[in-house]
């Protein structure tokens with residue numbers, strides 16, 4: 880039986896580490912620098928931008944920023960299921 884995908888919930892950013900151009904040396908930090916909630920929703924782990932989903936408001940600024948430097952687009956907004 881097919882399970883329906885959740886249709887409600889918060890949209891938060893998620894980084895695909897395999898597509899991201901950054902590493903421990905912080906080769907790219909554009910999404911981090913553009914995030915309106917920098918050092919809250921987006922932090923640096925070593926030099927690499929990392930999303931704190933609980934603080935992300937899903938504005939999508941980082942998604943657009945990433946697209947300007949990475950044709951693959953390493954960030955997506957994903958639905959975070961609501962847990963009750």
Ligand code: SF4
Nearest residue numbers: 914935936938939941
């Ligand atoms: S979606 Fe917005 S708040 Fe969340 S990490 Fe990206 S830029 Fe920051």
Ligand code: SF4
Nearest residue numbers: 899900907910945953
């Ligand atoms: S802008 Fe994209 S490629 Fe650059 S650090 Fe962020 S997720 Fe990685």
